[in-house]
Amino acid sequence: MIESRPSDAFQPGDVLNNTYRIEALLGRGGTSDVYRARSEISGRLAALKVLKSEFSGNDDYLVLLTREEEIREIRHDAVVRYSENHRTQDGLVYLVMDYVEGPGLDKKLAQGPMPADDLLMICRKVTEGLQAAHRRKIVHRDLSPDNIILRDGDPSKPVIIDFGIAKDTNPGAETIVGNEFAGKYAYAAPEQLNGQTDARSDLYSLGALLLANFRGAKPDIGKNPMEVVRKKGEPLDTEGVPEPLKTLIDRMTAPVPDDRFQTAGEVLDFLREQGVAAEGDATVIVPPPKRATPAPTLAADSPQAAPPPPAPEPRRARGGLIAALSALALLLGVLGAYMGGALDGLMAPAYPVSDPFTLDVAKPLDGTPSAMGNVPSDSTRAALTSLMSRHQGSADLTLASGDVADSWGTDVLETLNRLEPLDQWHLKMTGNKASVSGMTRDADLQDRLSDLFLAGFPGALSGEADIRHEPVFLQTAEVARLLDEMADCGPLALPGASPVGFGPDSDIVVTGRVADTVTRVQLFDALRAVAGERNVVLDVEVLNPTLCLIETHLPDAPPGGIVVEYTVGDRNEPNPSGRFFVGENPVIDVVLPADVTEGYLTVSILDVSGNVFHLLPNLNRQDNAIADLRAGRDGEVRVRVAYPLSEAAENGRLAFRVDDSALGKSKVVVLHSVAPLFDGLRPTSESALGYAEALQEDMETDRDSILSLDSRLLVTAAN
Structure with missing residues (x-):
């Protein structure tokens, strides 16, 4: 849980709409906060997503929150259940959803590698949940370990949460946080870096997070932006991953979407073939059937066939009472030393081996600390748990054996003592290697700690430390x-x-x-x-370099309310999304509002390949006076500037068909001017640079000639 602040919208104990009593703050986001609450009527726990006050009166955000509410139609136990939106008397809007108790896969990731069988179970259920969402044309777009919770910690009960940036894949549908890139770099599919997302992107993200949780580490995506883009084009490294998990991940995370599993159903078919079958609400690993073989016969001299040797006859010890008392005293001494922790470095308890041996301890800014991972002894676990408790934090620590120094526990605690004065800090241990980061608003403290860690880490530890000084305000x-x-x-x-x-x-x-x-x-x-x-x-x-070149040369004119509309000419179907695929025929109409009755209209399309096509005027259609385009019609008037192929063949007007030579973003630009632009007609097609220079020259001649500028993107893509 997160510590409440006075500035939070709600405090523990508040009751919303006489129904939901706030119990705790679960998380803070850019536009909303999430609280745990309990219904005063039913006693049921719920999670409330509360839109921040500055967005509660914004119609755009309200529409998007309503779109998120509509995801409630997905009914599957692997998808968090949404119910409805409410508004408080103060005007705050919140969305009610199921509260899921259990650790997230991000917490499991911090604790170290997970077994392959558990991950196959998780994959099965999560894929079923994705299938239910994809059937309703909804793509999650941000699937990562922190968006999957294991209900009650059970790998057979994963739940997908936070569809807050989910996108309906129907043409023209809105994205919850806008149409830009969504997803975390480490888990996002390569196509998401270019703003392209479909159901296969969710499959990639699921495969990437399975690999991360198997290894206990995020995928390596590079150290700079160029490496990010390059590595996203390469297959993930699945060396050492056991089958069938390896093949599953390889086929889910192919860099090219067409090389992946194409649907959630194909993933489920593969899992069934590998013996990962569902039983009721649980998923179980069932070995593929094998041919029956006769039971082996053990030879007479086989070690398994040999009877156990007879137990030796006990011999009566001399001085039995004295020896027994001495042994008892020694045993009590050893037990006392063990309980006091004095033998932690000498004894090797039979704890499970953890490789790598990891520990993650962090205190967020204005938050409570947490410790998760491995410790080598009860005394270290008790000390760390006590430290977290003193700061109202949490500890989830597992006793384990590993390749660590005898003084590891003492050294880690000394490192944490150094970090405690910082406003925010993070210690990550892998074996005896430490990675330390922290932030303070005290410049002197930063200098002291940086020098201290530069001189060395406590005891047998080694590593790197990054202590930052951050002023209260970033200028x-x-x-x-x-x-x-x-x-x-x-x-x-x-x-x-x-x-x-x-x-x-x-x-x-x-x-x-x-x-x-x-x-x-x-x-x-x-x-x-x-x-x-x-x-x-x-x-x-x-955008792209061509569009950016034009953007820097376009006049600084206000929008005039002129609308650009698209139709798929081959099928005469409206295309509100503005996305056209290879082989399709984009038809373009410009809709003039009723109050645009005079002046001249200049319409051009800036092509992704670096060319500009002048739709109006051009050599085949030179009259661009608005009065002539209206032809006596009042009110709203539609002017066609790019035609269906069949019609263009008859009247010689411009028409286009999308090919795969240059795919991406183009832009239709509509300029409304007092007088005709340019000195004479421009060629039907010219370079973007030539057009930009002509625009610049025209504006220098008469800056007040252009009354308005309207535009709209046209996106071409492979099928």
């Missing part, structure tokens, strides 16, 4: 300077930034456009390096 100017350095597609903005900077609980929200995915990754990593514990929210659109 807005520092973040703005970073954005200026990384902007490659027009300016990046910080909406809502305070003049005094970003406080400890502030979100750093960035809006704008970038030229490619690598820039987006670099931007996120650069912000993450200075953000500390603050959330980084990138509401950034990934």
